[in-house]
Amino acid sequence: TQSTRPQRMLAAVQKNATRGDPRSVVKAIDQFCRQKEWAMNVGDEKGCILDSVVSEVNPATVLELGTYCGYSTVRIASLLPPHAKLITLEFNPDNAVIARQVIAWAGLEDKIQLVEGASGDWIPKMKEEFGVKTFDLVFLDHWKDRYLPDTKLMEECGLLRKGSILLADNVICPGTPDYLEYVRNSPRYKSQYFKSHLEYTKVEDGLEKSVFLG
Numbered sequence: 377t378q379s380t381r382p383q384r385m386l387a388a389v390q391k392n393a394t395r396g397d398p399r400s401v402v403k404a405i406d407q408f409c410r411q412k413e414w415a416m417n418v419g420d421e422k423g424c425i426l427d428s429v430v431s432e433v434n435p436a437t438v439l440e441l442g443t444y445c446g447y448s449t450v451r452i453a454s455l456l457p458p459h460a461k462l463i464t465l466e467f468n469p470d471n472a473v474i475a476r477q478v479i480a481w482a483g484l485e486d487k488i489q490l491v492e493g494a495s496g497d498w499i500p501k502m503k504e505e506f507g508v509k510t511f512d513l514v515f516l517d518h519w520k521d522r523y524l525p526d527t528k529l530m531e532e533c534g535l536l537r538k539g540s541i542l543l544a545d546n547v548i549c550p551g552t553p554d555y556l557e558y559v560r561n562s563p564r565y566k567s568q569y570f571k572s573h574l575e576y577t578k579v580e581d582g583l584e585k586s587v588f589l590g
């Protein structure tokens with residue numbers, strides 16, 4: 377039977393990356409996407425911006441919305457301090473199966489909790505289910521029309537504190553116009569755009585970093 381792109385991406389990781397070496401996993405996926413098949417990972421150019429924000433925030437608690445195959449999950453988790461935790465939400469079980477294996481190959485299972493289900497269902501349960509008080513960093517990279525409703529939901533559920541950072545992928549391509557308008561005009565956020573390119577292409581895209589002001 378025909379394999380899927382995520383399955384072929386995992387095979388490339390298992391063939392070209394070193395077990396327990398997250399950076400080699402990231403490199404293997406980027407190589408696969410450049411040389412073989414494009415895939416919607418945040419990629420290396422925007423990934424370097426992601427790295428710099430993660431290093432600057434040095435978060436103890438991270439939430440990622442939209443795991444896909446785990447590329448950004450591994451990229452973020454590889455920079456976290458000891459005892460820091462990353463919770464990543466993914467509602468497609470097939471993608472979750474692949475992501476779990478990518479995370480395992482990187483040797484980052486202890487830092488990452490992959491939760492299967494829809495962000496809208498899980499965000500209200502974060503405190504009771506995972507003992508999370510607030511998130512220091514949230515990486516938004518799921519369906520683009522969910523960025524705004526989920527941000528409002530996180531506010532309502534008290535998951536953001538003064539200084540929490542939201543980092544959103546694809547604010548130009550495919551684009552998240554309602555989210556961008558909200559974080560750039562709301563008095564509750566201080567927003568900054570990091571211009572870059574759509575992963576593995578020359579098309580413009582960028583990341584929006586928004587600090588919650590409380």
Ligand SMILES: Cc1ncnc2c1ncn2[C@@H]1O[C@H](/C=C/CNC(=O)c2cc(-c3ccc(F)cc3)cc(O)c2O)[C@@H](O)[C@H]1O
Nearest residue numbers: 416442444465466467468471493494495517518519549550
């Ligand atoms: C509410 C909810 N809850 C849980 N999981 C959720 C969820 N909503 C989605 N997911 C999960 O997350 C991933 C989906 C990511 C969506 N990302 C994109 O659509 C995307 C697209 C492009 C792109 C750009 C130009 C093109 F021509 C084509 C595609 C680039 C990107 O970087 C993207 O992120 C996927 O694994 C999906 O199952």
Ligand SMILES: [Mg+2]
Nearest residue numbers: 418517545546
């Ligand atoms: Mg993306």
